[in-house]
Amino acid sequence: MSIPEVLSISELREHLADAMTQVRGPSGSPVYAGRHRRAEVVLLSADRYAQLLADERRAAVAGAIGSTRAEGLQLSEVGEAVMREVADGDLTYDEARARLLAHYRR
Structure with a gap:
């Protein structure tokens, strides 16, 4: 599985509203974040x-x-x-x- 893009923690913080819209959207695609662009956390919709x-x-x-x-x-x-x-x-x-x-x- 390839991870499309990994946001830095500061980018996630700065664009949290956009990330939440992305995970709740029709495609419901997850958002990955972590230090040094290594996926450490995944933001998913609750559903x-x-x-x-x-x-x-x-x-x-x-x-x-x-x-x-x-x-x-x-x-x-x-x-x-x-x-x-x-x-x-x-x-x-x-x-x-x-x-x-x-x-x-x-």
Whole structure:
């Protein structure tokens, strides 16, 4: 991946309003900044950041389900439902763990 342009920190400070317009715009392209023109930080829209987190969460859940199936195991209906809620962002990993432990301790 090539980084198009890296602003210095002073340039970012000076052009912050423009940078925010760029990340929120139709293309939503990120703005890179750092010392000595080396990318150290990335400015993204909040929506894009949330999407990246959601993609990462879905990939982690898909990986966990895949690992389970690779071991020759099948998730229960409750397990599948909980994993879907985690993937959708409706449950944290800790909440999912607590729900599953409560279910299987009955």
